[in-house]
Amino acid sequence: MTAPAIDRAWLRRRPPVAVPHGVKTSRRARLIFAPSLLVSFLFVYVFIGITGYISLSNWKVGTSPDLSLRQPFGATYGEIVGEQRFQADYRNVIIFTVVFLVLAIVGGLVAALFIHHVAIGRSLFRTVFLLPYALSFIVTGVVWRWIFAPSTGINVFLKAIGIQNPPGWTTDPGIVGAINSIDIGSPLKIQLGIPVALLPIIFAAAWQLVGFAMAMYLAGLASIPEEHLEAASVDGANAWQRLRHIVLPQLWPSTITCFVLLLHVALKIFDLVVAMSGSGPGFVTDVPGIYIYNYLTSRYDKASAMALILLGLTLLVVVPYLMRGYRRERKA
Amino acid sequence: MRSPLKITGAAIASAALVGSLAACAANEQANSGASGGKSLEITSWWTSGSEADALGVLTTAVKAADAGLSVDNAAVSGGGGANARQALAARLQAGSPPDTWQLHPAGQLKAYVDGGQVADISQLWSDNGWASKLPKDVADAQQVNGKYYTVPIGVHRGNVLWTNPAVLSKSGVTIDPKGGVDSLIAGLKKVQATGTTAVCLGDKDVFASAELLESLIMARTGADNWKKLFTNSYSFGAPEVKQALNDYTTILGLANKDHSALTWDEAAKNMADGKCAVNLMGDWAFGELGNAGKQPGKDFSWVTFPGQDEVFDYVGDGFSIPAANLKHPDEAKAWLKTLMDPKVQTDFAAKKGSIPARTDADISSLSEYQQQAATAFKSVPVVSSLAHGQVTTAEFAQTYSDAVTALNGGGSIDAFVSTMVQAQSSQLK
Incomplete structure (x- = not known):
């Protein structure tokens, strides 16, 4: 029962309201933040602006700048949206993001609950789960490529246990659950569905980042007061009810943080795909990152347009999250 | 907490940061500009x-x-x-x-x-x-x-067909570089019939299949028409090109199913190991096979990619x-x-x-x-390679490589032709 005392102490230290202190502090704050604001303005926003301008220009070859605006205005965007490769890339990145987030977050939660409740070897397990996160995507990607190589990898084992036609993994050009067929002349040049070849890559990415999600959840679990769980037990809640009504709601902030941070990984994925499969037959494993890289030297305008569309996709998810945080801060 | 001293300190620190960045840039200039010795x-x-x-x-x-x-x-x-x-x-x-x-x-x-x-x-x-x-x-x-x-x-040289002599002789097939593409395909089908994969392909990096298709197109069109493709005076819709595309899909059907998971060097080594009869690759494969301890003439041999007339893909x-x-x-x-x-x-x-x-x-x-x-x-006749972005602009080469990727994923020959014909008219001026 010491809380009110602290409150009073804090009130006493507060300067009289009459002093226009807020204005002064904010001016000083601005002064202190100015250099970093300036640097981030220059190196982030100005450069985004330049990329945006290039995407509207005629600049094709990287070494021959051509800053005249392309006519009709925004024609590059129209051009790439009609491409099979562009359509496949966004189908892939959306499927990748959704499945990867579910796998990594659920996997991280399960791992965290397991480690939180296991009595022995807790730090050993924590290290085991966290270790892949410390490796580079290129390193793990090469190993995963070998594991999923149809004629030498995991398929050798599958054949040994009697599976005659093991999957082709990243070499399979098929689309599962396709909701359309490709019509000649239609603006939609791909089948919408889940590319089979993408699944091993999603699995590899989730494996690598489960440790990260686990670490976030472990921190969240540690902050749940024991009393809440004890009180629930006393009231007769079983383990599932305690998880469902006490633990999960209090882990919600961890989930949101995981979601936003892992979303970045998914949308920007590049190195893991390059190492594991490249673009794949018919672009079944192609992602916007590889598209941008491929066109950087031959069509600077197209690569820039693709980069901006990817940025737009990121903002679509991140902006609501930031707005929510900002609104909550103002309320508090 | 908010003493003027601290603020001055922050200002100095940030000025120092900016200053050191400028100094770095100046250093770079000085280093690269030095021309003493x-x-x-x-x-x-x-x-x-x-x-x-x-x-x-x-x-x-x-x-x-x-x-x-x-x-x-x-x-x-x-x-x-x-x-x-x-x-x-x-x-x-x-x-x-x-x-x-x-x-x-x-x-x-x-x-x-x-x-x-x-x-x-x-x-x-x-x-x-x-x-x-x-x-x-x-x-x-x-x-x-x-x-x-x-x-x-x-x-x-880009259009070299590397062969495994043991596999070929076991199937009773000889590849005649002057026999043309049809006799090559007939030979490969004969190899396939013996139960051995005919063609080793490793196109995780798509240039390997782009190079195979390029060799087929050159073989069907000849050197002069190949050059004309890039001045837009010969069309990618020509019957010879379509024939080459048909050959390509046939050969893809005779290749190892896991080709998109292998790199070009893995495919070349598989050929030398006897997992298939032939592998098309540029002659950098010769050095790669040598480094892997394979003996030329014994573990592997070579012929010019068969075609109407011999072409050197440069x-x-x-x-x-x-x-x-x-x-x-x-x-x-x-x-x-x-x-x-x-x-x-x-x-x-x-x-x-x-x-x-x-x-x-x-x-x-x-x-x-x-x-x-x-x-x-x-x-x-010496012609430049498209798969390696040599014969024309990087943009056209990228368009070609994307069209080959689409074709590898089951895309139609018509779609390939229309993409390339359109690229010819819009990009080659």
Whole structure:
């Protein structure tokens, strides 16, 4: 029962309201933040602006700048949206993001609950789960490529246990659950569905980042007061009810943080795909990152347009999250 | 907490940060601008074992010709030169280019000429009479609008069919380079019928299948029509091209199913290990197989890719010097002259696995394969590769490579043809 005392102490230290202190502090704050604001303005926003301008220009070859605006205005965007490769890339990145987030977050939660409740070897397990996160995507990607190589990898084992036609993994050009067929002349040049070849890559990415999600959840679990769980037990809640009504709601902030941070990984994925499969037959494993890289030297305008569309996709998810945080801060 | 002292401190710290950034930039300028002693900065993408050795031959030669010269090797690895070209583009933009850089002739050269970045070295060519020492097609590839901008150091061949003699003889098949594509496919089907995979392919990086299709198109159209494809005076919709596309899908059906999971070198080694009968790859595969301990003639052999008439699919390396901000003009010119020395070209070829561009270079010390390739290089039509972005613009090459990827994923031949025909009319002016 010491809380009110602290409150009073804090009130006493507060300067009289009459002093226009807020204005002064904010001016000083601005002064202190100015250099970093300036640097981030220059190196982030100005450069985004330049990329945006290039995407509207005629600049094709990287070494021959051509800053005249392309006519009709925004024609590059129209051009790439009609491409099979562009359509496949966004189908892939959306499927990748959704499945990867579910796998990594659920996997991280399960791992965290397991480690939180296991009595022995807790730090050993924590290290085991966290270790892949410390490796580079290129390193793990090469190993995963070998594991999923149809004629030498995991398929050798599958054949040994009697599976005659093991999957082709990243070499399979098929689309599962396709909701359309490709019509000649239609603006939609791909089948919408889940590319089979993408699944091993999603699995590899989730494996690598489960440790990260686990670490976030472990921190969240540690902050749940024991009393809440004890009180629930006393009231007769079983383990599932305690998880469902006490633990999960209090882990919600961890989930949101995981979601936003892992979303970045998914949308920007590049190195893991390059190492594991490249673009794949018919672009079944192609992602916007590889598209941008491929066109950087031959069509600077197209690569820039693709980069901006990817940025737009990121903002679509991140902006609501930031707005929510900002609104909550103002309320508090 | 908010004392003026702290604020001043923060201001000083930030000023120091900005100052040190400026100092860094100034340092960079000073370093790259220094021209005290004789030095030469070379940008290339030769970083792997044999490539670095081959580059070493060149730098040793240029140092021997000019005592006291220090060579700065600014090689950038990865991406088949893509990373090196990115780094070079940044330096060209900043007005601080290296003294010389590696590039492919023809289409890639044209991009640098259009950007005004490479120096016209026609004078050097005529002073030394280099044009008469090269096949005409090769000399032409070093020019843009009748002027020379680069010198060729080495020549690779893209359309070589590597074969496994044991697998072929077991199936009773011989591949006749003069027999044309139809007889090749008939032979491959015969191999397939014995239960052995006919074709090894590793197109995780799509250039491998782009090169296979390119060899088929050349085989069907011949050298002259191949060249016309890139001036838009011969259409990708021509019956010969469509025939080549049909051949391609047939051969894809005879290849290992996991081709998109393998790299080109893995596919070449599988061929030498007897997992299939043939593998199409450029002659850098010769060096790769040799490094893997495979014996030419025993573990593997080779034929020119069969076609109507023999064609030499040229994948070349050359060096150019910058048009502006050239820091060491004398050293850079001496470098180009060194590259065109026949003895240097032979020594370079021995390490790189390529063949000399000069037809008067002594090839007697090179391997049997290299000698055969050098003989063909002198006598058959030489055309530039599309799969390696040499024959035309990088944009067209990327369009082609994307169209091949679509085709590999079950895309239709009609879709491929319409994409390429449209690219011909919109990109080749």
